[in-house]
Amino acid sequence: MSESGVGKDGVHGARPGREAQVGAGLPRPDGERRGRRGRRGRRGEKAMVPEAEFTSYYGRPVLKPPVWKANDVAAYLFLGGLAGAGSVLAAGAQLTGRPAAARALKISSLAAILGSTAALIHDLGRPERFANMLRVMKPTSPMSMGSWLLAAYGPAVGGAAVLDVTGLFPRLGGAATAGAAALGPAVTTYTAVLVADTAVPAWHEVHRELPFVFAGSATAAASGMALVAAPVRETGPMRTAAVCGAALELAASMAMEHRAGLVAEPYREGKAGRLVRAGEILSAAGAAGGALLGGRSRAAAVLSGTALLAGSACTRFGIFHAGVRSAQDPKYTIVPQRERVNARGTKATT
Known part of the structure; x- marks a missing residue:
C-alpha cells in the first residue's frame, strides 16, 4: 500500500516523479513532432502491431454492383x-471520292446508333426515361451531356444516310455528313467518360486510359465495317485506319493494366479476362489481315473486317464484365483506398 497522504501540513510520503506534469499529453509543436518521428525512422524502429487486414460485413461487397444488363449496356x-x-470515316471517304464506302458507312452508322439507343432505352425500362434526361442540361454530368449529344447526333447521321441513299438535297446531305463527323469523336468516347465517372473500381481507376481504348476500338470496328460492306478498291484508307485503331487500342490497354495495379486483375481473369484477350487477338489479326490481304481479295477483306468488328465487341463486353466483378469484390475498393492514404501520409512526413 502507498504510505503517502495529504494532511494539514501538505503532502507527505510522496514518491518522486509522481507529481502531475503541467502540459503533459498535449500535442507537441509540429517541428518537434516531426523531429521525433524522423528520429524513430532513422533508428529503423518497426511497428509492433501488424497492419489490419481489410474486411467487410460478412464479406459482402462494399459497393453496390451495377444493375445494368450486359446485353444492353455493353451493346x-x-x-x-x-x-x-463510322461517321468520321464516312466524311473522309466522301471527301476523297469514295462514294460507295461513304454510303456504306453512313448506313451502318445510322443502324448502329439506332441499335445503341434502343439498347439504352431497353435497359432504362421505359422510353420516356430517355426523354426525361433531356429536361435538364448539366455540363458536369456525363449522362446528361451524353443524352444531348445523342439527341443532336441522331438527326445528323440519319439525314446524312437518308439523303445519300435518295440523292435528294446534296448540299443538305453534305452538311449533315459534316455535322455527324464533327460529333462522331464525342459519340465514340463519351461512354468511356460515363462509366469512368462511377465508383466502380475497374472503370474509375483507369479513367485516363479508357477513352483511348474506346477510341481505338471504335476506329478498328468502323474500319472493319468498311472492309465488309465497301468495294475493295475504296478501302485503302480504312485498312490504314484499322491498323492505327488496333494499335491505339492495344497500347492503351497495356498502359491501363500497367497503371491500374491490383484493379487490373478483373481485366485478366475470369470471363472478362477471356473476352479482353479475345478482343486483342481478333483486333490484331483483323488489322494484319486487312493490311496484308484486304486489298487483294474480297473474301480476305470480309474476314478481316468481321474479325475487327468481333474484336471491338469483345473488348467492350470484357470491360463491362471487369467492372461488375471489381464492384463485387471488396478488395478492389479498399486496397487502392488504403494505398492512396498511405501515399498521402508519406508525402506529408517528407
Missing part, C-alpha cells in the same frame, strides 16, 4: 462507338 457501348467512328 450500347459497342454500337455507339461504331456509329461515331
